[in-house]
Amino acid sequence: MGTVPPLSYxxxxxYSECPLRWKLxxxxxxxxxxxxxxxxxRSIHSALEELVKxxxxxxxxxxTVVPGGKVQRTLRDFDEAPAEPEPASAGPGAAIMNLEQLxxxxxxxxxSEGYLSPEDEKRNFDLGAELLRRYHALFQAAPPNAVAVEQHLDAEIDGIRIHGIVDRIDETPKGGLEVLDYKTSKELSWQDARTSDQLTLYQLLVEKNYPKAVEALTLYHFRTLTPLxxxxxxVEEVGDLSTRLGEVVDGIRSDVHExxxxxxxTRCDFRAICPEWKEVPTAERRNVEDLVERYADLKRxxxxxxxxxxxxxxxxxxxxxxLGVHRLPGRGAxxxxxxxxxxxxxAEQVLxxxxxxxxxxxxSRLDSDQVARLLQDSKVPVDVRRSLKSRGSRQAEWALRFEGNGRRRTSKDD
Ligand code: SF4
Incomplete structure (x- = not known):
């Protein structure tokens, strides 16, 4: 594959879960x-977008976002050119839609797609409406200092293009930024917020696009209206994610889609065509069974x-x-x-x-023999081979070789 499209979360x-699923x-x-x-x-996100925007x-x-989701102005623009004074009626509270409108x-x-039955859909619709009612009351009482909603952001990190749509960015009391992602899943914990790769990626995107520091990362658990x-x-955590992004991009570039x-x-839609789950056709079953049994016997x-x-x-x-003897004669060998x-x-030295x-x-798996083969490869630049050599060491061990029946072998052959 040539160019790799920008990587979203x-x-x-x-891809990290399953390269084949990513390809499909x-x-x-x-x-x-x-x-x-x-x-x-999706329904809750869309309603919140219209409420907060x-x-x-x-x-x-x-x-300000232009149609198509591109950023028209950045925070930097506002820093450089002070905004016009707001009209007296403006302010977060003045712009809030009422509950009926929401x-x-x-x-x-x-x-409405994907529900198990009309009753299941109605149950979920009513739950969403009730949660929005409660959220609206909180929102009206203390409107957030939101500065962006559903913001499309792009950045390049170590040659990797990444893209994300951030649910909401707030300005903090100290003048920094808080990145929020709404979650409608049933369960969500502090640990989820602490380890979310999605939030780490959004921090990277926001920091690359705006001059203000990210001061908080929040998963907003909508079912309990709790900001985590x-x-x-x-820096280390961001670096760790960058490394894993790089590994994914390397895999995509190398057409690794296993x-x-x-x-x-269990929740993959492609099991019927996945080689891991596809069934052997009935006509082939006997032949495959025989081969499997024979192979298992030979392995044992x-x-x-x-x-x-x-x-x-x-x-x-x-x-x-x-005996202090290195040449051991047999009858025919x-x-x-x-x-x-x-x-x-x-591994940690050569990685x-x-x-x-x-x-x-x-x-693969940083195998020493594979690294050693690179030392013999004239296509690998000399300075790289030299650098690898300086990180390795040569170790010696006894091996047995034998001659007999016209063939010379080593004990390692087996
Ligand atoms: S069923 Fe196959 S394609 Fe889907 S996640 Fe599992 S291994 Fe990947």
């Missing part, structure tokens, strides 16, 4: 089955042989040590004992070099 999470969603664009909880969340637009520090908006934006407010992420089965398979025999060979090799090493050296590379040189895709 949803795309990042989808974002490249093949296969539709997902509508689900009631997604529809419920007029307040944000009237704020002296507001961002419920009218809610009815208009309600998404946390400190902004540390299925990664896990707990999310192979494991038994491997253990036996290790035991015999260990006896040969002991005899060789005891000869075993030689040789000291062989091989490279050992500590940054491989990352910087874009060589990670060639080294």
């Amino acid at each position: 949803s795309g990042f999470r989808a 969603m974002y490249i093949d664009r296969l539709p997902e089955t509508p689900r009631g909880y997604f529809s419920f969340g 007029p307040v944000a637009e009237r704020s002296p520090a507001a961002l 419920l009218e908006v809610y009815r208009r934006v309600w998404v 407010r946390t400190e902004p992420r540390s 299925p990664r089965p896990g707990p999310y398979c 025999q192979g494991e038994g042989l491997r253990q036996e060979m290790e035991a015999v090799a260990s006896e040969l090493h002991a005899v060789s040590d005891r 000869i075993v030689y004992r040789r000291k062989e050296t091989h490279w050992v590379f500590p 940054p070099v491989l990352q910087d040189a874009g060589l990670l895709p060639r080294v």
Whole structure:
């Protein structure tokens, strides 16, 4: 794949969970089955957007968004050019729609697909209306100092383009920014807010776009009307997310789209076409069963042989040590004992070099033998090979080689 589209939080999470699912969603664009909880969340988000947007637009520090979701002005513009004085009637409170208007908006934006039954849909609709009533009362009593709503933001971090739509940005009493994301899920904890990658990504986006500091990150649990407010992420935490974003982009660029089965398979729409779950056709079943049984038998025999060979090799090493002899003659073969050296590379030492040189895709699980092969590869720049070499060490161990029946082998062959 050439260029990688800007990575959103949803795309990042989808790829991290399962690269194949990401491909089916974002490249093949296969539709997902509508689900009631997604529809419920979309409906609440849309109603809140219409409630809060007029307040944000009237704020002296507001961002103005043009159709298409592009940022027209930034906070920096407001800092450089002081805003016109607000008319006496302006202010957050003056712009708030009343409850009836809010419920009218809610009815208009309600998404009714994906519910289990008309009763299920009605139950959810009534729940949303009740939550909006309570939220409206809180909102009216103490309007937030919102400065942006449903804000589309883009940024580039270490060559990775990221994109996000931030539910709400408030100005804090100290003049910094608070990033909020509404959640309509049933359960939500402080730990979720503390570890949310989504909030970390939004902090990155906001910091890249505005000159003001992010002072708080909040998941707003709408079912309990509770703001789960946390400190902004540390430099290390932001760096950790950047590294994982980079790994995802590397995987996408390298066309790595293997299925990664896990707990999310239960709610995946693509099980019928996923190689991990697709059923063997009936006509092929017998043949496949025979092959599987034969393979399992051979694996068991192979494991038994491997253990036996290790035991015999260990006896040969002991005899060789005891007699001080390295050439051990048999009846039809000869075993030689040789000291062989091989490279050992500590993963944490070579990881940054491989990352910087874009060589990670060639080294699965940071295997030392694979890193050693890079040292022989003339296409790898000399300074990279030198740097890798300086981080590894050579270790020696005894190996057995044998000659017999016209073939020379080592004990490592097996
Ligand atoms: S069923 Fe599981 S492994 Fe297969 S595509 Fe879906 S999430 Fe990935």
